Amino acid sequence: MQPQARHLRADAARNRDKLLNSAVQVFGERGLDAPLEEIARRAKVSIGTLYNHFPTRQDLVDAILPERLSDLERITAEALADPDPWEGFVRFLGGLFELQARDHGLNDALARRFPDDSAVGAACRRGFAQAEVIVGRARESGRLRADFETRDLVPLMWAMSQVIRESMEAAPEAWRRHLAFVVDGLRADAARTIAVPPLTDDQLEKLMRGR
Amino acid sequence: MQPQARHLRADAARNRDKLLNSAVQVFGERGLDAPLEEIARRAKVSIGTLYNHFPTRQDLVDAILPERLSDLERITAEALADPDPWEGFVRFLGGLFELQARDHGLNDALARRFPDDSAVGAACRRGFAQAEVIVGRARESGRLRADFETRDLVPLMWAMSQVIRESMEAAPEAWRRHLAFVVDGLRADAARTIAVPPLTDDQLEKLMRGR
DNA sequence: CAGAAACTTGAGGGGACCCTCAAGTTGCTC
DNA sequence: GAGCAACTTGAGGGTCCCCTCAAGTTTCTG
Numbered sequence: 001m002q003p004q005a006r007h008l009r010a011d012a013a014r015n016r017d018k019l020l021n022s023a024v025q026v027f028g029e030r031g032l033d034a035p036l037e038e039i040a041r042r043a044k045v046s047i048g049t050l051y052n053h054f055p056t057r058q059d060l061v062d063a064i065l066p067e068r069l070s071d072l073e074r075i076t077a078e079a080l081a082d083p084d085p086w087e088g089f090v091r092f093l094g095g096l097f098e099l100q101a102r103d104h105g106l107n108d109a110l111a112r113r114f115p116d117d118s119a120v121g122a123a124c125r126r127g128f129a130q131a132e133v134i135v136g137r138a139r140e141s142g143r144l145r146a147d148f149e150t151r152d153l154v155p156l157m158w159a160m161s162q163v164i165r166e167s168m169e170a171a172p173e174a175w176r177r178h179l180a181f182v183v184d185g186l187r188a189d190a191a192r193t194i195a196v197p198p199l200t201d202d203q204l205e206k207l208m209r210g211r
Numbered sequence: 212m213q214p215q216a217r218h219l220r221a222d223a224a225r226n227r228d229k230l231l232n233s234a235v236q237v238f239g240e241r242g243l244d245a246p247l248e249e250i251a252r253r254a255k256v257s258i259g260t261l262y263n264h265f266p267t268r269q270d271l272v273d274a275i276l277p278e279r280l281s282d283l284e285r286i287t288a289e290a291l292a293d294p295d296p297w298e299g300f301v302r303f304l305g306g307l308f309e310l311q312a313r314d315h316g317l318n319d320a321l322a323r324r325f326p327d328d329s330a331v332g333a334a335c336r337r338g339f340a341q342a343e344v345i346v347g348r349a350r351e352s353g354r355l356r357a358d359f360e361t362r363d364l365v366p367l368m369w370a371m372s373q374v375i376r377e378s379m380e381a382a383p384e385a386w387r388r389h390l391a392f393v394v395d396g397l398r399a400d401a402a403r404t405i406a407v408p409p410l411t412d413d414q415l416e417k418l419m420r421g422r
Numbered sequence: 423c424a425g426a427a428a429c430t431t432g433a434g435g436g437g438a439c440c441c442t443c444a445a446g447t448t449g450c451t452c
Numbered sequence: 453g454a455g456c457a458a459c460t461t462g463a464g465g466g467t468c469c470c471c472t473c474a475a476g477t478t479t480c481t482g
Binding site: 007008009011012015045046047048049052 | 457458459460461462
Binding site: 163171173185186192 | 367
């Protein structure tokens with residue numbers, strides 16, 4: 001991450017690192033609700049030390065997830081680089097959920113609400129802004145259905161997070177099949193009029209707020 | 212439910228009833244992981260009495276959910292009664308998720324794995340068999356895509372359960388919009404070849420087993 | 423209506439996890 | 453290498469929920 005705010009004692013810096021590594025592992029395997037004591041245990045550090053470095057779970061998550069989310073930026077960039085806007089959009093979805101499938105912590109994070117002030121919240125808002133470009137481009141190309149809005153990605157992410165959570169263990173490719181069905185429904189030529197309007201700003205905000 | 216295995220003392224029968232009512236409420240509001248003590252509290256009965264009548268959480272769930280699932284049979288029947296197989300299929304999906312949206316307990320139940328020997332497990336297997344008919348009819352009509360199999364409903368139920376869980380509070384209609392996108396992808400004329408095969412029997416069984 | 427059987431009660435032990443803090447240890451500075 | 457600040461430690465108190473069981477209460481039966 002950063003060079004760490006000045007003057008962290010050598011042992012402290014070492015411990016902080018061990019904690020971060022351990023947290024990446026444990027959150028990755030067990031999701032963001034994993035016991036903090038497990039993280040401390042695997043870092044071979046006492047629980048007190050964990051709390052010393054990261055007073056709250058959110059602090060720990062914030063220290064880890066933005067790094068993970070940077071993979072997302074790579075994916076976004078690739079999507080935008082694709083000359084075919086629709087293909088780019090589809091690759092974006094595939095890449096996004098692939099990330100989620102590889103990391104339970106990230107999967108939890110994206111399916112969950114986050115405090116506005118957290119680093120993760122900020123990263124998500126950034127990601128959302130980039131997604132807007134991808135979606136807009138695909139829609140304007142006429143291949144993505146005209147009534148699809150960026151915010152419709154939110155329920156899709158909830159949905160996929162659950163499919164991934166439930167199926168990764170026994171059928172690690174299953175989520176791709178489900179996604180394929182959904183994607184086929186997002187093509188312009190598959191579109192039928194939908195009676196329900198997109199989420200309003202108010203709803204979106206409420207849904208994003210604390211769990 | 213049933214007249215209850217002979218000779219239940221009057222007060223015991225009363226308490227059992229209060230517990231069942233309370234459980235319907237509490238599971239409905241908080242999902243199947245709700246604290247049992249809350250159920251006892253609302254039934255105005257001690258926790259010991261709850262355990263006396265229902266030694267395990269599963270016993271309580273089994274005593275309640277099949278009744279709820281019978282609504283599903285009504286929906287299935289309606290779906291089959293529809294002269295248009297595709298419309299019937301779509302109504303079936305709408306009805307199913309509507310049920311889930313109204314009852315958090317049911318939502319949990321359908322998104323979750325169940326012991327084979329539980330009443331709920333049996334009810335689910337029955338429901339699955341009926342769904343097979345609906346899906347088969349719709350597929351043969353040529354409106355439902357040919358590569359959709361009944362077991363593809365499983366990931367869809369996981370997906371929708373999560374969308375419902377996350378959005379019901381702030382945007383009670385949001386799930387319908389998401390479903391509409393998916394449904395548009397299930398039409399035969401929206402279908403593109405999908406590389407990933409359906410779940411195998413083995414995978415399906417593993418996924419259904421204990422949580 | 424008395425005695426026996428059926429049922430209820432709630433305090434309490436247990437486990438998982440959270441978080442704190444006083445006492446001990448380590449590293450840095452001069 | 454002495455002394456002080458920085459850091460670590462882990463036992464322990466708190467919460468929430470699980471489940472049990474000995475003692476008390478209610479219903480049923482003759």
